[in-house]
Amino acid sequence: DVKVTQSSRYLVKRTGEKVFLECVQDMDHENMFWYRQDPGLGLRLIYFSYDVKMKEKGDIPEGYSVSREKKERFSLILESASTNQTSMYLCASGGSGATGELFFGEGSRLTVL
Amino acid sequence: GIQVEQSPPDLILQEGANSTLRCNFSDSVNNLQWFHQNPWGQLINLFYIPSGTKQNGRLSATTVATERYSLLYISSSQTTDSGVYFCAVVSRDTGRRALTFGSGTRLQVQP
Numbered sequence: 263d264v265k266v267t268q269s270s271r272y273l274v275k276r277t278g279e280k281v282f283l284e285c286v287q288d289m290d291h292e293n294m295f296w297y298r299q300d301p302g303l304g305l306r307l308i309y310f311s312y313d314v315k316m317k318e319k320g321d322i323p324e325g326y327s328v329s330r331e332k333k334e335r336f337s338l339i340l341e342s343a344s345t346n347q348t349s350m351y352l353c354a355s356g357g358s359g360a361t362g363e364l365f366f367g368e369g370s371r372l373t374v375l
Numbered sequence: 376g377i378q379v380e381q382s383p384p385d386l387i388l389q390e391g392a393n394s395t396l397r398c399n400f401s402d403s404v405n406n407l408q409w410f411h412q413n414p415w416g417q418l419i420n421l422f423y424i425p426s427g428t429k430q431n432g433r434l435s436a437t438t439v440a441t442e443r444y445s446l447l448y449i450s451s452s453q454t455t456d457s458g459v460y461f462c463a464v465v466s467r468d469t470g471r472r473a474l475t476f477g478s479g480t481r482l483q484v485q486p
Contacts, residue, residue, distance in 0.1 A: 307474075
């Protein structure tokens with residue numbers, strides 16, 4: 263079975279802190295993604311990566327950066343957390359270009375105080 | 376970008392009833408998936424179905440790509456089927472590899 267593991271299920275951080283959300287997949291997938299989910303706004307794409315050291319902005323990249331130094335790991339970074347970044351963050355991975363099936367991790371619920 | 380519309384937005388059923396969830400999309404797609412979001416927030420894969428018909432137990436799905444819609448059928452519903460069902464697609468035209476999600480159908484199955 264495909265496994266996508268997110269480092270933390272629940273985090274509480276303070277405004278201005280630097281936050282790292284880690285995601286690891288075990289299927290040698292080329293594509294990895296970060297989404298956030300908010301009530302009334304649905305799932306929105308933050309960033310994605312289709313290869314090591316490659317990244318592309320999604321629909322809402324402001325306030326976020328990403329890192330992909332190894333194929334299996336994709337990190338989402340909040341340089342200076344703000345209260346409007348309180349959300350559920352979902353990582354996904356998938357292979358085969360645009361047609362591969364995507365698999366999601368369990369999600370990380372971040373609260374910024 | 377591609378638009379994905381799901382209907383109905385909310386659905387309440389009695390246990391044992393059948394239901395059909397619909398997903399309409401505005402452009403050609405080369406990837407379509409159905410997910411069930413469990414109470415803890417994880418998205419569980421139900422079907423990878425850019426075209427054709429698939430069945431898995433009480434669930435089945437059909438995508439008619441030429442007419443730009445997909446249907447998810449749930450038969451003999453159980454309380455554990457409750458949750459939010461999402462349809463998500465990748466547009467063939469944009470070349471972007473990421474899924475675009477519909478707003479979901481919230482299903483409540485009552486005992």
